Amino acid sequence: MKRFSMLILGMFITAALLTGCGSDKPSQSSGGTSDLNAIKDRGVLKVGVKVDVPKFGFKDPQTGQIDGLEIDIARAIAKKILGDPNKIELQAVTAKTRGPLLDNGEVDLDIATFTITEERKQSYNFSEPYFTDGVAMMVKKTSGIQSINDLNGKKIGVAQSATSRKSLQEAADKAGVRVQFLEFGTYPEIKTALDAGRVDVFSVDGSILAGYLDDSTVILNDRFAQQQYGVVSKKDNTALANAINEAITEMKNNGELDKLIQKWGIK
Numbered sequence: 001m002k003r004f005s006m007l008i009l010g011m012f013i014t015a016a017l018l019t020g021c022g023s024d025k026p027s028q029s030s031g032g033t034s035d036l037n038a039i040k041d042r043g044v045l046k047v048g049v050k051v052d053v054p055k056f057g058f059k060d061p062q063t064g065q066i067d068g069l070e071i072d073i074a075r076a077i078a079k080k081i082l083g084d085p086n087k088i089e090l091q092a093v094t095a096k097t098r099g100p101l102l103d104n105g106e107v108d109l110d111i112a113t114f115t116i117t118e119e120r121k122q123s124y125n126f127s128e129p130y131f132t133d134g135v136a137m138m139v140k141k142t143s144g145i146q147s148i149n150d151l152n153g154k155k156i157g158v159a160q161s162a163t164s165r166k167s168l169q170e171a172a173d174k175a176g177v178r179v180q181f182l183e184f185g186t187y188p189e190i191k192t193a194l195d196a197g198r199v200d201v202f203s204v205d206g207s208i209l210a211g212y213l214d215d216s217t218v219i220l221n222d223r224f225a226q227q228q229y230g231v232v233s234k235k236d237n238t239a240l241a242n243a244i245n246e247a248i249t250e251m252k253n254n255g256e257l258d259k260l261i262q263k264w265g266i267k
Contacts, residue, residue, distance in 0.1 A: 036081070036239040039108055045081060047074040048093035048107035052187045054211030055264040056113055059092070066090050069264045070111040073130060073231070073248075076256070077109070080247040081240075094185055096160040099124075102234060109244060110232040113208060115163045125241035126230035127248045130257060131266070134223030135167040136206035141218050143200060148222055152177040157190035157199035159183070164203045167225035187212065207266055 039045060049070055050057035057068040075085035091107050098110045102124070116126045137156075139145045145154070148171050158164045160183045172179045182199055184190045191212045194202045202209065202217075205227050209219050231248065233240045251257040 033239045035108075035234070035237045036243065039081060039240070043082065044087050044089050045074070045078045045109075046089045046091060046107045047077075048091050048098050048101050048110040048112050049074065050094075050112045051092040052094075053113055053208050055266050056208070056211075057111075058211070066092075069131070069260055069266060070113070072260050072263075073251070073257075074111050076251055077111075077231070077244055077247045080250075081243050094159070095162040096185065098232075099161070102232065108233065108240065112232075113205065113229055114232045115205075115227045116230045117163065120232075124235055125233045125238065125244075127232075127241070127245045128252070129228035129230050130248055130251070131207070131229045131261070133205040133207050133227045133229070135164050135203060135225050135227060136209050136223055137168075137220045138194065138202040138209045138212065138217050139200065139220065140194065140216055142216075145200065145220070147220060148172060148175045148224075149177065151175075151179050151201065153179075154200040155180045155182055155198070156201040156203050157182050157184055157193050158203050159187065159190065160185055162204060163225070163227065164205075168203055171222075171224045210267070 049066060049068075051059035051066055053068065055068055057066060057070045059066045071090070074088050074090070078088045079085040091101060093101055093107070093110060093112050098112045098114060101107050102110055114126075116129060120126070137148075145151065151172060156168060156179055158168070158181055165181050165183070168179065169181070182193070184193065187204065187208065190199065190202045190204075193199045194217070202212070206219060206223065213219060231244045233244060248257070251260075
């Protein structure tokens with residue numbers, strides 16, 4: 001009986017110790033301060049970026065260097081948080097992988113032509129928009145396609161998990177035309193499919209398409225669904241989200257953001 005009582009007492013002590021340990025952890029209401037401090041302790045900001053979008057985030061095949069507007073924004077945020085614009089670690093992401101890589105902690109934030117939507121706001125924190133665009137279409141000059149009205153029975157290439165498909169489907173339904181979508185992992189894959197005739201249209205935001213324009217293609221004048229890009233972080237890490245938003249707001253107010261957009265020749 002004495003042995004049983006000692007066992008019960010030991011269980012209560014263990015439970016009390018575990019409860020005490022748990023109380024030292026920051027709660028959800030801490031606003032993710034511990035996560036922001038972890039970044040500061042690590043001394044580097046891990047950023048998910050595109051590497052196939054000229055002028056936004058593009059990896060030079062010759063040098064391996066990644067540059068663009070969104071890389072410069074990443075540097076500005078690193079300077080805000082860590083005091084050094086060079087303390088960034090870039091991770092290549094696509095429209096399909098940027099969310100999961102943020103979810104599993106491989107990146108702290110995404111600056112990857114990530115369009116702000118009400119649905120996505122349920123899962124992530126978005127900064128104030130740093131760029132606004134619209135969904136557009138690229139076709140071969142010889143295709144005879146001039147607008148959404150010419151797309152009946154045509155195949156449209158879009159990126160996986162991108163908002164382009166929904167925007168174009170709504171526009172096609174409104175115009176009364178039937179279209180078919182083919183999804184691809186990267187933008188170069190869509191351009192290759194367009195060149196090979198496997199799709200009739202390459203669709204994504206106009207500024208992204210501009211990086212793939214050549215002598216054989218044209219970007220149509222039609223624009224669908226305003227696309228606002230924001231810097232994305234985890235929903236529960238509000239401290240990081242606040243720091244990001246402060247950096248973006250400062251860049252807007254002091255004209256730095258406009259200068260960077262001009263620097264990269266983005267329209």
